[in-house]
Amino acid sequence: RDLERYTVRSGDVVIACRGTVLKSAVVPESLDGYLIASNLIAIRLNANFEPILLSAFFQSPEGQKILLSNVRSSTMQIALTVSDIEKIEVPLIPVEIQKRLAGLIAASDNYYKAAIESANLRRDIAYSIALKSFMQSSTSWR
Known part of the structure; x- marks a missing residue:
């Protein structure tokens, strides 16, 4: 218990x-x-x-x-x-309004997570392109 x-x-x-x-x-x-x-x-x-x-x-x-x-x-x-x-x-508001607001918040949270994932993917692609460019270069930075 x-x-x-x-x-x-x-x-x-x-x-x-x-x-x-x-x-x-x-x-x-x-x-x-x-x-x-x-x-x-x-x-x-x-x-x-x-x-x-x-x-x-x-x-x-x-x-x-x-x-x-x-x-x-x-x-x-x-x-x-x-x-x-x-x-x-x-404050306690009517259940019907709560359900609509909960749906709005859930949709907003889903959109936020998708935007973060999209931004991370774009960053990963940019890093990958930059890394490939470095690896293909024949000159040294020193």
């Missing part, structure tokens, strides 16, 4: 509780049942709240400000606790 407390489920929101930056994410199905690391806090929501919206809220400038206002910190290190998170009031 105690182990269940440290087990994450698909759809849980995890948030970094120590470090210099407070990041959050939604646990994907592929990580369902895994044990959570000690530097993370898991939040299990009821059916009235879309997890991706809570994660987006925590990552927004306003959400970060609210999180940081409840946190103890020393020398730029943040120490967030479960009780700090429990104090935060997050």
Whole structure:
């Protein structure tokens, strides 16, 4: 039973509780049942709240400000606790609107990931072309 407390489920929101930056994410199905690391806090929501919206809220400038206002910190290190998170009031909007917003955020995240992959691919191609040019050169740089 105690182990269940440290087990994450698909759809849980995890948030970094120590470090210099407070990041959050939604646990994907592929990580369902895994044990959570000690530097993370898991939040299990009821059916009235879309997890991706809570994660987006925590990552927004306003959400970060609210999180940081409840946190103890020393020398730029943040120490967030479960009780700090429990104090935060997050507005509850109608489920239909949440679903539309969750779809918008998911689409935006997918586009962002695709753009990063595309940029990495373009960079890799440029490096490959440059390397081939160096290898074909008969002169030395010294």
